[in-house]
Amino acid sequence: MTSASLGSADVAIIGAGLVGCATAYHLAKGGVDVAVIDRGAINREASGANAGSLHLQIYVHPHFPDDWIDRIRPTIDLMREGQKSWASMEQRLGTDCGVRLGGGLWVAETQDEMRLIDKKVRAENAHGVMSSTYDRAGMLSLAPYLGEHVVGGSFLAGEGFANPLLVTPAHAAAARRHGARFFTDTGVTAVSRDGAAFVIETARGPFRAGQVVVAAGAWTAVIGRMVGLELHVEGSIAQVGVTEARPNIMLDHLLQHVGKGLTLKQSRQGTYIIGGGWPGRYDRSRDKKHPALESIIGNAWVSARTVPDTAKAQLVRTWGGMGGGSVDGLPIIGPSRAVPGFHVAYAPLGFTMGPIVGQLFSERFLTGEASLPLEPYSPDRLLDRAA
Numbered sequence: 001m002t003s004a005s006l007g008s009a010d011v012a013i014i015g016a017g018l019v020g021c022a023t024a025y026h027l028a029k030g031g032v033d034v035a036v037i038d039r040g041a042i043n044r045e046a047s048g049a050n051a052g053s054l055h056l057q058i059y060v061h062p063h064f065p066d067d068w069i070d071r072i073r074p075t076i077d078l079m080r081e082g083q084k085s086w087a088s089m090e091q092r093l094g095t096d097c098g099v100r101l102g103g104g105l106w107v108a109e110t111q112d113e114m115r116l117i118d119k120k121v122r123a124e125n126a127h128g129v130m131s132s133t134y135d136r137a138g139m140l141s142l143a144p145y146l147g148e149h150v151v152g153g154s155f156l157a158g159e160g161f162a163n164p165l166l167v168t169p170a171h172a173a174a175a176r177r178h179g180a181r182f183f184t185d186t187g188v189t190a191v192s193r194d195g196a197a198f199v200i201e202t203a204r205g206p207f208r209a210g211q212v213v214v215a216a217g218a219w220t221a222v223i224g225r226m227v228g229l230e231l232h233v234e235g236s237i238a239q240v241g242v243t244e245a246r247p248n249i250m251l252d253h254l255l256q257h258v259g260k261g262l263t264l265k266q267s268r269q270g271t272y273i274i275g276g277g278w279p280g281r282y283d284r285s286r287d288k289k290h291p292a293l294e295s296i297i298g299n300a301w302v303s304a305r306t307v308p309d310t311a312k313a314q315l316v317r318t319w320g321g322m323g324g325g326s327v328d329g330l331p332i333i334g335p336s337r338a339v340p341g342f343h344v345a346y347a348p349l350g351f352t353m354g355p356i357v358g359q360l361f362s363e364r365f366l367t368g369e370a371s372l373p374l375e376p377y378s379p380d381r382l383l384d385r386a387a
């Protein structure tokens with residue numbers, strides 16, 4: 001027996017995280033008939049579980065490969081455009097997204113770490129992103145709250161953070177206002193072609209679409225395989241913690257540690273949000289993401305060492321989320337040559353990049369051209385990679 005059709009749209013986006021909702025917003029605003037299909041609720045996965053950091057400085061680490069900065073160099077321009085998008089977001093969407101752009105600091109504890117920050121700053125400056133390095137005295141003048149181990153670092157205006165519980169719902173609401181339709185609790189189990197259209201098999205019946213956009217975050221590769229594409233995205237669990245409120249706002253920056261895994265912000269309510277990519281645990285059978293005790297301890301230790309005031313606050317909640325990355329560290333944006341009509345919208349650091357990826361994807365979809373070159377991010381670059 002064939003189940004009743006769920007419906008149809010010119011474009012179906014699979015995934016209602018930030019990337020999917022931002023893409024839906026821009027496409028619907030451009031007049032496209034869009035449906036967003038998600039197996040759960042809007043914002044239930046990484047987009048609602050992340051640490052809320054808005055990066056503009058390149059993400060570096062001493063253990064990354066030597067050619068890392070060269071590899072991800074194109075994303076400097078992408079993040080710069082992304083920052084502009086964050087700065088205008090609340091006005092554009094007409095709602096509070098908790099955006100605070102007080103600037104960002106990277107801190108180092110050793111001269112080796114400082115050399116890595118120097119290299120990062122040179123690459124950024126070459127792309128017009130004007131970060132600067134500082135010695136310890138310079139860092140203390142910017143951030144008197146830093147601990148005794150910090151030897152120096154860098155600062156860049158325009159970095160900051162936003163509230164992950166507000167940003168994706170705000171994009172979804174704006175997309176709806178432009179006519180996008182949302183199908184939640186609608187897991188996609190297969191995607192096939194039927195003449196010029198796609199048939200998307202879901203838990204609630206088949207859905208027909210002229211074109212398909214996969215915006216399924218860590219599950220991008222799973223959906224890609226449904227049409228025979230290997231997209232080389234892998235999921236992994238990361239965790240975040242939040243403390244009780246401190247009486248004073250000490251920190252208006254996004255702070256990161258180059259060597260030890262720390263992102264730190266302080267909310268308007270005075271709570272500290274402590275992240276930095278520490279690994280959590282995955283209960284695959286129930287699809288549950290948990291924090292790991294060792295990571296809670298490690299993350300709190302780095303935080304207290306870097307900003308001693310954080311040690312005075314009780315940690316009140318920690319959680320895990322499914323993040324991940326692409327095989328070459330770059331986003332995947334645009335149509336697939338191998339499967340005409342099938343498109344990808346994927347970004348590592350997708351909270352920072354989600355809004356700009358949705359915008360650029362849609363510019364290219366609507367006009368054939370985007371305001372930044374998207375060639376480095378084409379899904380086609382992955383075609384010849386071994387699985």
Ligand SMILES: Cc1cc2nc3c(=O)[nH]c(=O)nc-3n(C[C@H](O)[C@H](O)[C@H](O)COP(=O)(O)OP(=O)(O)OC[C@H]3O[C@@H](n4cnc5c(N)ncnc54)[C@H](O)[C@@H]3O)c2cc1C
Nearest residue numbers: 015017018019039045047050051053188217321323350352
């Ligand atoms: C703990 C943690 C902290 C992070 N901190 C930061 C940070 O501070 N700054 C930053 O920039 N980035 C951060 N990230 C990364 C960022 O959160 C993600 O890159 C981003 O949210 C990805 O957005 P997305 O829309 O692509 O994916 P998601 O938000 O994961 O959305 C994907 C959607 O696809 C749906 N889906 C999957 N499979 C199917 C299916 N078969 N059928 C239908 N729907 C399906 C899912 O239900 C989900 O809703 C963090 C990630 C984690 C986990």
